[in-house]
Every structure is written in structure tokens, then in C-alpha cells.
Amino acid sequence: MTTSELHGVFPYLVTPIDPSGRVKTDVLATLCGDLIKAGVHGLTPLGSTGEFAYLSNEQRTAVVKTTIEAARKRVPVIAGVAATATADAVAQAKSYQALGADGILAILESYFPLKDAQVEAYFRAIADAVDIPVVLYTNPQFQRSDLSLDTIARLATHPRIGYIKDASTNTGRLLSIMNRCPDMKVFSASAHIPAAVMLIGGVGWMAGPACVVPRQSVRLYDLCRAGRWDEAMKLQRRMWSVNEAFARFNLAACIKAGLQAQGYDVGEPVPPQPALGPDERKIVEKTLAELEDAATG
Numbered sequence: 001m002t003t004s005e006l007h008g009v010f011p012y013l014v015t016p017i018d019p020s021g022r023v024k025t026d027v028l029a030t031l032c033g034d035l036i037k038a039g040v041h042g043l044t045p046l047g048s049t050g051e052f053a054y055l056s057n058e059q060r061t062a063v064v065k066t067t068i069e070a071a072r073k074r075v076p077v078i079a080g081v082a083a084t085a086t087a088d089a090v091a092q093a094k095s096y097q098a099l100g101a102d103g104i105l106a107i108l109e110s111y112f113p114l115k116d117a118q119v120e121a122y123f124r125a126i127a128d129a130v131d132i133p134v135v136l137y138t139n140p141q142f143q144r145s146d147l148s149l150d151t152i153a154r155l156a157t158h159p160r161i162g163y164i165k166d167a168s169t170n171t172g173r174l175l176s177i178m179n180r181c182p183d184m185k186v187f188s189a190s191a192h193i194p195a196a197v198m199l200i201g202g203v204g205w206m207a208g209p210a211c212v213v214p215r216q217s218v219r220l221y222d223l224c225r226a227g228r229w230d231e232a233m234k235l236q237r238r239m240w241s242v243n244e245a246f247a248r249f250n251l252a253a254c255i256k257a258g259l260q261a262q263g264y265d266v267g268e269p270v271p272p273q274p275a276l277g278p279d280e281r282k283i284v285e286k287t288l289a290e291l292e293d294a295a296t297g
Contacts, residue, residue: 006076006103006133006163006185007203008041009217011210012049014255015063016266023062027265031211032070038214041204041221043067044105046080048139048167049208051252053082053109054270061095068100078135078206082107086122090129103133105165105206108147116151123147127160134160135187135206139167149176156181165206167191175200190243190251195236198224208251209242212258213291238291245287249276254284261285 013031016024032043045067046052046060055063064079071077079101083089093104106126108119127134136155138147147155147164155161166174167189174186178201188197188205197205198221210217216239223232246254253269257276260266261284268275276284 006042006078006135009039009204009210009214009221010042010044010078010187010206011035011040011214011217012047012206012208013043013045013063013067014208014211014252014259014266015046015050015055015059015270016264017059017270018267021056021059023059023066024265024267025062025066028063028066029070031259031264031266032067035211035214036071036074039218040075040210040214041218042076042078042102043071044078044080044206046082047105047137047206047208049211049252049255050080051270051273052080052107054273057092060092061099064096064101065099076102078103078105078133080105080107080137081126082109084109084111086125089122089126093126093130097130097132101132103135104130105135105137107137116148119147120151120154123155123161124158127155127158130160132160133162134158135163135165136161137165137167139189149173149180152177152184153180156184163187163203165189171196171200174202190246193236193240195220195224195229195232198232199229208255209246211255212262212288213239213242216291241287242291245283248283249280250274257281257284258288261288 016027045063068077079096081089081092081104106123108122163185165187169191185203188194188202190207190209194205220235250273253276256266
């Protein structure tokens with residue numbers, strides 16, 4: 001896959017970390033390799049599930065570097081860039097491109113609210129600073145300053161901004177983006193129903209749950225691409241139980257608990273985020289166990 005045609009399943013990787021703050025690079029590398037073997041189409045370190053907001057620049061760099069080295073150019077690595085200051089975001093983007101990232105997932109953190117002009121300038125600055133594709137990321141539930149449709153339409157004219165991952169719960173908004181920006185390719189989030197997004201013209205999804213159900217996610221994507229919608233929706237209905245379970249708790253904690261149950265020593269969420277309690281873990285483990293055979297069709 002070339003970076004000019006990003007599509008498919010891109011798991012938002014967790015950040016395996018020990019209580020001292022050391023990134024468990026060996027665990028992350030193993031996870032990356034296993035996800036690639038499961039058929040995922042790319043990897044996204046430092047998405048929401050990667051707990052980017054809780055990591056130092058040193059930790060973020062270790063995560064991106066490890067992912068790139070583990071991927072060995074077998075699949076694209078789209079590295080998350082997030083900052084409150086534009087200069088910091090630009091520095092991160094340049095650094096990750098220098099490490100070998102194939103694209104940037106651009107995230108805006110803000111303390112004070114921003115107007116559209118400032119939001120647009122932030123994303124343009126990132127795209128101007130690199131020579132690789134930029135995926136816009138918006139999550140109105142957690143971000144103080146969202147990307148308006150007008151701002152997205154203006155950013156879509158930038159030669160390196162050709163994708164958006166929208167984590168709102170408004171599927172109609174995705175269709176509005178597609179209608180207004182026909183060249184902008186849309187990735188679903190776990191807040192949406194991926195098969196429904198594929199039906200209206202999406203190109204895949206970037207989401208944390210794909211870390212723990214990669215084979216099922218790839219199977220769902222393949223069914224959608226083949227237009228086998230009855231089979232796709234049957235699988236989607238089964239997989240939706242993961243989204244329902246994970247929506248009840250901290251997402252990073254759920255993904256990490258699921259990976260621990262699968263044998264990955266990823267550690268707990270970075271404090272002050274809470275880890276799952278025993279009963280909550282049982283819910284996650286039961287949900288994943290029920291999906292174990294869903295990849296075979």
C-alpha cells in the first residue's frame with residue numbers, strides 16, 4: 001500500500017508502559033508484528049488509545065520509533081501529533097517524518113477555545129512542515145476546539161491533507177464531509193458503525209478496538225469492500241458488543257485489559273486514569289471471548 005491510497009484497518013496502538021514510566025518497547029514491537037500478521041492495513045501510534053495526552057515527548061518518540069522499526073515498511077505508520085502550541089506540533093511532525101513515519105495524524109489540543117481561523121492555521125502549519133500525508137483528527141467529545149465543516153473544506157484544498165478521521169457520533173456529519181469535500185477520504189472511528197461508514201463511502205477505520213479484534217476487523221473490512229453487505233452486517237452486529245462494552249469504561253483501560261487477557265504485558269493506563277476493576281475486566285474478557293470465532297465468517 002502506498003501512502004497516496006491509505007485505506008483499511010489502522011489500529012490505534014496502546015502505549016505499553018511500566019510504573020516507572022518506561023515504554024515497554026519489546027511488548028509494543030511484538031504487538032505491532034502480531035497485528036500485521038493478522039492483516040491490518042496500517043498502524044497508528046499515539047492515537048487516543050495510545051494515551052498521547054499523558055505522555056512526555058521522550059515517551060512519544062520512543063513509541064513512534066518502535067512502531068516504525070517493528071513495521072519494517074510492511075504497512076504504513078501514521079504517527080499521532082498533538083499539542084496546544086503550533087510550534088510544538090510542527091516539531092513533532094518533523095521529528096516523526098525524520099524517524100520514517102509514512103503519515104501524520106494531526107490532533108489539536110487546546111486549553112482556551114479557538115476560532116476557526118486559528119484551528120485552520122494549526123493544521124496548515126503541520127501539513128506545511130512535512131512531505132507526507134496528513135490525516136485530520138477531530139473528536140468533539142474531548143476537544144475544546146472542533147473542526148467545523150467550513151474549516152475542513154478549506155483544509156481539504158491543501159495538497160497533503162487528503163484524509164480525516166472523525167470521532168464524533170454524528171454519521172450524518174461524515175456524509176456532509178464527503179459531499180462537501182469529494183476528494184477528502186473519511187476514516188471511521190469506534191464511535192461510529194464502521195460498516196455503515198463504509199457503505200456511505202468511507203475508506204476504513206482508525207480505532208483502538210482493532211488492537212484486540214484485528215482478524216475480525218480485517219474480515220469486516222474485506223466483506224464491505226466486496227459489497228457482501230448481508231455478511232458484513234451480521235459480523236458488524238456481533239462486533240458492536242465490543243464498542244458497547246468499551247464505551248462504559250475508560251477506552252485505553254479496556255484495550256489494555258483486553259490485551260493483557262491475550263497475553264500482552266502492556267501495563268495499566270497512565271495515572272490519573274483508572275485501571276479496570278476485577279468485575280469490569282470480566283466484562284471485557286467475556287465480550288472478547290464471544291468474538292473469538294467471528295473472524296472465520
